[in-house]
Amino acid sequence: MTEQQPDHQPDKPMQWKVPEEGFEFEPDTVVVTQEHQEEKLAACGLQASTFAGFVDASFYIGLGIHAGINNGISAEGNVNMLQSLIQHRPVRLGEELTVKGYIRKITEVPRGVTVDTEVWFEGEDGHRAISASRRSLKPDPRKKSARGAGDRPAPVVNAPGQLQQFDRYQLTPEAVKSYSQEGNSIHYEMDAANKAGFRAPIIGGGMGVHYLVHTLMQHFKAQSYELSIYFRRPIFWDDVFTVAVDTAGESWRALCLYREDKVLTEAKIESLVMGI
Secondary structure (H helix, E strand, C coil): CCCCCCCCECCECCCCCCCCCCCECCCEEECCCHHHHHHHHHHHCCCHHHHCCECCCCHHHHHHHHHHHHCCCCCCCCEEEEEEEEECCCCECCCCEEEEEEEEEEEEECCEEEEEEEEEEECCCCCEEEECCEEEEEECCCCCCCCCCCCCCCCCCCCHHHCEEEEEEECCHHHHHHHCCCCCHHHCCHHHHHHCCCCCCECCHHHHHHHHHHHHHHHHCEEEEEEEEEECCCCECCCEEEEEEEEECCEEEEEEEEECCEEEEEEEEEEEEECC
């Protein structure tokens, strides 16, 4: 299947489970097709041809979230905070992978709990092709705190005004709804976003990562890479933002999406091997 949808039907509501440390997902098969990639990247305003017959690994962020949904772990109202994205090797469009995962850690925070989930995707050989582990905030409506999810990790990009700038993008509600998948209505319904404290729907973390990976692949055609991604501020469905790069000499050390000198999403490049 492509970009898994929750298996439950409207007349058979899912019996959601309370996230617990050690809870393991049932393995499942996932596929990203050429048609799916072209459709979703077009909604982002990006060129699928950049990936030259391979999958944009950003898709596995959403697939990892839906693996949890299909195992009874609700994503409704959750907000991505941290994301690790590792492409161990390129994945061809149409290639079947097996998704596996488990909940590694639950932490009480001022606004609810954070859930650390390990997720990875294996090829037919049993080796990992993609790893997409994350930390998300599961808000508790009974809890209110300015500190939200607790202490924030140190910034990766310290001077966004000095970054090397690349493309600028204008989001639209229509495009964001076209990209978004069922499972977390704060990405596509105004009422749900307002109830969660946002002025409008916010894009999913994976959608934002497409812009970073697209820029990376345009310039490096990477065989493998590892990104540590931090979602610093919400990106609304009508926002304008720029992709920029923090360089160290001729090397790239980080990428970010920013607006008015404020970093929205940033990714530290932990490793990069060219070769496609």
